[in-house]
Amino acid sequence: MLKIENLQARIEEKEILKGINLDIKPGEIHAIMGPNGSGKSTLASVLAGRADYEVTGGSVEFLGKDLLELSPEDRSREGLFLAFQYPVEIPGVSTTNFIKTAVNEKRKYQGEEPLDAAQFLRIMKEKMNLVEINQSLLSRSLNEGFSGGEKKRNEIFQMAMLEPKLAILDETDSGLDIDALRIVANGVNQLRSKDNAFLVVTHYQRLLDYIVPDFVHVLYNGRIVKSGTKELALELEERGYDFIKSEADQAV
Amino acid sequence: MQEENEDILEQITTSEYKYGFVTDIEADEAPKGLSEETVRFISAKKNEPEWMLEYRLKAYRHWLTMEEPTWANLHYPSINYQDVIYYSAPKQKVSLSSLDEIDPELRSTFEKLGISLDEQKRLSGVAVDAVMDSVSVATTFKEELSKVGVIFCSMSEAVKEHPELIKKYLGSVVPATDNFFTALNSAVFSDGSFCFIPKGVRCPMELSTYFRINAANTGQFERTLIVAEESSYVSYLEGCTAPMRDENQLHAAVVEIVAMEKAEVKYSTVQNWYPGDKEGKGGIYNFVTKRGICAGDHSKISWTQVETGSSITWKYPSVILKGDYSIAEFYSVAVTNNFQQADTGTKMVHLGKNTRSRIVSKGISAGKSQNSYRGLVSVAKNADNARNFSQCDSMLLGDKCGAHTFPYIEVKNNTAQVEHEATTSKIGEDQIFYCNQRGLDTETAVALIINGFAKEVMNQLPMEFAVEAQKLLAISLEGSVG
Ligand SMILES: Nc1ncnc2c1ncn2[C@@H]1O[C@H](COP(=O)(O)OP(=O)(O)OP(=O)(O)O)[C@@H](O)[C@H]1O
């Protein structure tokens, strides 16, 4: 589904991704861990097509297409979703209005009729239950004045509405209380199928108790320096990153 | 509302001004230039009574002694007032016995603009006065309105049919001598709408006037007068468009509103005169004086405007709060793009006791445009407990445009409470990227963010106008980002 080969990217002359290789197949969940500043969010942004980053090498194939050739909006319409580490506020635009526009843009891209009010409402109700989010929050201006946890939950709600093929969750667990964490994880698990995949960026093993990954990768200094199964996350929790850092630093 | 919002965003396809066509229709025109002759010509064309001609001539003579104002933050080459045609009327039968007799070319012009002069097809609940160049072409639903005593007709007709009302109220809120452009308008105004709501009547439908400039080199000088008697209510809408032409055209209108005790008048404008092209060529010079008076106690006037057109806008819809407990509101969205310049705002003049006013202004600048808010809140010595709240927000798209705020406050009574808040923001790249990531292209994202920014004002518009206005905001800003 997603094949990243030797991906390199920089921002303002600063080399951040230094050759990433990653292969994600339908139905899989991959977790990415790694110290602060290692390039996790950068990877997510580059995949989503943020213009600030310049791709200086490598390739990314997404569902048979050259992802790097697509505009950010087309990447989204092709089924790539990014739950932002820091969701953005848009005053005066309700989440409902926003997500309806998004859903219909995607439908238009796929040659489908826009949803009418009744259809939209039915789907929305269903997804609201899934992530246990209430109407009053969705009627408010998008993310404006939302608590940290509400913002994250809102991201997952939008993900549920858009039913992406590949969802990248960038630290969606940070700032969530225990109940919210369970709700978010539960939402992800229910949306999980053999046809879609998840790339979960997190600092905490805790999330991975709920969303069980098939693979865990450690990103350090712009490279994936170690990959393994869910046991790797447990080991990191116990030992910290130092052992990996020194291994990696020696290798270079 | 929400669905419509999205439909609108979908409908946006091109960034061209879509009302820029010209109707090929024979016109009856005055010779170029302004003189006593011109004034007499216009008055004669309209078969006006002597008193009306006198009013015009007096205004004209006064105008000769005045100078064009230069205090606004507007820069444009000086206007040659002798190079303008002051009267142009599409030729059609002098008096129509029914709406069916309207020239088909005219009818289709208005159809193209989305204004049906056919009562059956018309949106229920809106009566229209359609004005092309210097004359009113048709007024719909007159009969239905007259059943409840509401007068809604062209100004020309009102001068003949209701001289006592016109004599009493014309110029009572905006005297001919008020400023350079009101003197000019009072001398040469050609048509416009008159509307009178009698005591205790709630006008059963929205009233609207649709102004269209068609002829070349012609100025439009319309005049609108609304009188709401005690305890009456009316909601009034005004829309306008013009063809795309390389030369600038002059528009100098005057609108007056009188609200008696407990009366309420809601006046909404969607101003979409041709803004000129991307290089700043052409466009309407829009110099407008709009003023209302809350003459009676507990009366209310609210102005809502969505200004997207014109190359130059000079406009300050104002309210004199004379009656005790009267209320005034000004809600404005002004969008400027390319080389447009707008200097717009309001004056709230508190004279009565316990009066309240509210100003919400949203300025959006893009391209190389300049957008200024200019507002005055004044509280007179005897206006105890006056309250004003002003909120002026500016949004910038790009870094070659300008937003300016000039709030003036004059308070002569120490019980007054006057509050002013102002913000300036930019559409963030992170906001746009967030939208892109959800599948919205940049134009759609900008339209959405702008409509969100302007929401408080847009919510004030009557339904029929809100949809068009949202579309307009999006269209006016196309091509300004990314
Ligand atoms: N605009 C920028 N200019 C310069 N450096 C930047 C810019 N944006 C990001 N960086 C740098 O790129 C590096 C990678 O940042 P990134 O946000 O991808 O890290 P991260 O792995 O997501 O960290 P965290 O765990 O703290 O979220 C950091 O050193 C960061 O300072």
Ligand SMILES: [Mg+2]
């Ligand atoms: Mg990060």
